[in-house]
Amino acid sequence: MIKFDSVCKYYVSGSETVKAVDNISFCLEEGGYLAISGPSGSGKSTVLSMLGVLNRPTRGKVFIDDIDVYNLVSEQRADFRSDYIGFVFQAFQMIPYLTALENVMLPLAITEAKNKEQTERALEMLEKVGLSHKADKLPNQLSGGEIQRVAIARALINQPPVLLADEPTGNLDSKNADSVMQLLKELNQSGQTVIIVTHEKNIAANARAHIELFDGKIVESRKGVLK
Amino acid sequence: MKLKEIAFNNLKRRKSKMVFLILSIMIGVATIITILNTTEQAQMDIETKLDEFGANIMIVPKSNTLSMSYGGISIPGAQYDVREISESELKNIWTINDNQNLSIVSAKLLGAVDIESESAMMIGANLATEIRLKKWWQFQEGSEIEMVRSEEPSPIDPTRMMTVTAIKDFKPTDIILGSRVAAKFNKNPGSTVNLKYNNTKGNYYVRGVLEETGSQDDSVIFMDLATAQGMLNKDAKITLVEVAALCAGCPVEEMARQINAALPNGQATPIKQVVASKMQTIGQLKNFGLLLGAIILVIGSFIVFTTMMGSVNERTREIGIFRAIGFRRSHIMKIIFLEAAVVCLVAGLSGFILGTLASFGLSGWISESRFTLMVNPLYAGASMVFAVILGILASIYPAKKAADIDPTEALRHI
Numbered sequence: 001m002i003k004f005d006s007v008c009k010y011y012v013s014g015s016e017t018v019k020a021v022d023n024i025s026f027c028l029e030e031g032g033y034l035a036i037s038g039p040s041g042s043g044k045s046t047v048l049s050m051l052g053v054l055n056r057p058t059r060g061k062v063f064i065d066d067i068d069v070y071n072l073v074s075e076q077r078a079d080f081r082s083d084y085i086g087f088v089f090q091a092f093q094m095i096p097y098l099t100a101l102e103n104v105m106l107p108l109a110i111t112e113a114k115n116k117e118q119t120e121r122a123l124e125m126l127e128k129v130g131l132s133h134k135a136d137k138l139p140n141q142l143s144g145g146e147i148q149r150v151a152i153a154r155a156l157i158n159q160p161p162v163l164l165a166d167e168p169t170g171n172l173d174s175k176n177a178d179s180v181m182q183l184l185k186e187l188n189q190s191g192q193t194v195i196i197v198t199h200e201k202n203i204a205a206n207a208r209a210h211i212e213l214f215d216g217k218i219v220e221s222r223k224g225v226l227k
Numbered sequence: 228m229k230l231k232e233i234a235f236n237n238l239k240r241r242k243s244k245m246v247f248l249i250l251s252i253m254i255g256v257a258t259i260i261t262i263l264n265t266t267e268q269a270q271m272d273i274e275t276k277l278d279e280f281g282a283n284i285m286i287v288p289k290s291n292t293l294s295m296s297y298g299g300i301s302i303p304g305a306q307y308d309v310r311e312i313s314e315s316e317l318k319n320i321w322t323i324n325d326n327q328n329l330s331i332v333s334a335k336l337l338g339a340v341d342i343e344s345e346s347a348m349m350i351g352a353n354l355a356t357e358i359r360l361k362k363w364w365q366f367q368e369g370s371e372i373e374m375v376r377s378e379e380p381s382p383i384d385p386t387r388m389m390t391v392t393a394i395k396d397f398k399p400t401d402i403i404l405g406s407r408v409a410a411k412f413n414k415n416p417g418s419t420v421n422l423k424y425n426n427t428k429g430n431y432y433v434r435g436v437l438e439e440t441g442s443q444d445d446s447v448i449f450m451d452l453a454t455a456q457g458m459l460n461k462d463a464k465i466t467l468v469e470v471a472a473l474c475a476g477c478p479v480e481e482m483a484r485q486i487n488a489a490l491p492n493g494q495a496t497p498i499k500q501v502v503a504s505k506m507q508t509i510g511q512l513k514n515f516g517l518l519l520g521a522i523i524l525v526i527g528s529f530i531v532f533t534t535m536m537g538s539v540n541e542r543t544r545e546i547g548i549f550r551a552i553g554f555r556r557s558h559i560m561k562i563i564f565l566e567a568a569v570v571c572l573v574a575g576l577s578g579f580i581l582g583t584l585a586s587f588g589l590s591g592w593i594s595e596s597r598f599t600l601m602v603n604p605l606y607a608g609a610s611m612v613f614a615v616i617l618g619i620l621a622s623i624y625p626a627k628k629a630a631d632i633d634p635t636e637a638l639r640h641i
């Protein structure tokens with residue numbers, strides 16, 4: 001279970017303080033599908049990065065599986081990300097000098113997994129997202145939709161309990177966007193917890209749980225979401 | 228895939244930058260290797276020359292008020308009053324403890340004579356012995372110098388035979404001229420020279436003219452010892468003895484000490500002291516070269532630093548992704564260090580190879596067209612270890628900078 005407990009994130013630049021996230025609380029059950037929507041600058045990415053144990057809140061606590069994640073020291077947080085979190089970003093998330101297969105393997109590079117096992121698992125993941133035939137391609141030889149699929153494969157290779165996606169379809173045409181959304185939906189149906197940031201209303205509307213942000217505050221929430 | 232593959236793949240992508248990096252370290256390493264090899268070779272060369280060719284001990288008469296400088300001795304004009312060692316004493320040299328190390332003992336009488344009414348230095352010596360001692364001597368064309376060997380009873384122990392070398396058909400009035408004397412008075416092998424000392428004068432036959440040696444021998448008239456003694460009125464007198472010890476690394480100082488004890492009227496000095504100053508020059512050259520190499524390496528490490536820094540800045544987003552995926556700060560640092568280490572390892576090795584080749588090229592110049600390839604495995608190892616350490620030191624700050632990148636900040640601007 002994921003729990004946000006009165007979380008604030010303020011950015012101070014000069015004399016100005018930006019309240020990127022302003023006192024947000026919610027819960028999400030395991031296996032849930034949460035969409036976070038809102039206009040640009042409303043704090044969606046900030047919420048997601050705090051969920052992803054990348055961004056320490058100014059105030060409040062974040063629990064994942066009852067672990068107070070920002071109570072962990074830096075190296076433990078890195079290990080926690082490795083074990084618990086899969087990230088998918090909007091774009092430019094491939095390591096340009098590694099092939100699709102190697103990009104998918106990347107999270108295993110810091111594990112004990114042997115090369116053979118790594119390759120097998122990465123191929124399996126590419127298969128799952130329908131791209132095993134592009135395993136040896138470099139990122140610049142892949143389309144935007146393919147890159148997002150590779151990114152999803154990479155995010156899931158460590159079988160993390162939580163998949164976080166920050167506007168994963170933001171750079172895609174509607175056909176590619178639909179297929180990526182379909183993939184995420186299927187993953188969720190097979191038990192994967194998915195949290196997706198989007199500013200597209202229909203994606204948000206289709207999610208099982210939904211939070212809408214405005215100026216760092218929750219202005220609307222629905223289903224499985226506790227205030 | 229492991230971190231090292233990530234590092235390798237990144238290096239492959241940045242080939243031209245990496246080549247530049249490698250060059251900058253390689254040149255420094257190559258300079259140092261060249262200097263080390265070359266000076267080492269020059270030192271060895273001097274040592275072998277010292278051991279193989281020429282004298283290692285000079286014996287001069289004791290208590291001498293005059294300044295000396297023929298490889299120790301100079302005879303200022305005609306006015307000299309050097310005390311001499313008597314020839315009979317010389318046998319004692321062969322009685323020293325380390326006499327098995329004695330190779331050549333060349334006794335000489337030095338004097339100034341007039342050649343065509345100009346003053347010149349004359350050395351009386353057993354010229355066959357002198358030729359053996361000065362293996363670098365070469366004679367100009369037309370010289371009639373043929374060495375012959377014969378067995379004769381040893382002067383110390385007449386029951387034993389020893390090999391004696393002589394110049395074939397050498398007559399007491401035959402002389403050898405240094406190249407400058409010959410040129411100045413326009414003499415060639417076969418010429419006749421008129422020499423005068425006080426009231427004694429005579430005609431002498433030029434058996435040979437030396438090729439230029441670059442030493443004081445170029446200005447000297449060489450004559451048979453007995454003839455010189457007769458001419459200078461110094462019967463059985465000796466002003467200088469050059470002694471060649473037989474081996475590399477002989478206890479020359481100890482031998483000089485023993486000779487001093489054996490010759491009450493002689494002062495034996497190991498020539499190592501003469502060589503010491505040459506060695507010192509080489510040492511200074513070496514220090515200068517090493518300093519130059521060090522400066523190049525400092526510049527090289529600065530280039531490593533800036534390149535790594537630039538690379539880290541370019542890869543901010545990439546590093547953000549690594550961190551989001553779960554890489555620890557230490558993993559990021561490891562990638563940076565691996566990259567620096569690989570580049571510098573290659574640079575160290577290629578610098579070693581380049582330096583070895585360069586010193587091979589220089590070796591012919593150092594020791595008269597004898598090319599020697601010096602491959603020192605110790606230097607090979609040291610080059611690589613040293614270059615890698617340098618690369619890692621220069622990358623500490625960039626690596627730390629990379630590890631400190633805030634992933635949220637890095638991933639913010641999509």
Ligand SMILES: Nc1ncnc2c1ncn2[C@@H]1O[C@H](COP(=O)(O)OP(=O)(O)O)[C@@H](O)[C@H]1O
Nearest residue numbers: 011018020039040041042043044045046047636
């Ligand atoms: N690292 C940061 N430093 C300063 N301001 C930031 C930083 N990250 C986000 N912000 C600000 O916080 C607000 C929320 O940003 P963000 O979470 O990226 O919004 P969204 O993803 O909804 O567009 C914006 O006003 C943004 O400018």
Ligand SMILES: [Mg+2]
Nearest residue numbers: 044045046166
């Ligand atoms: Mg955003």
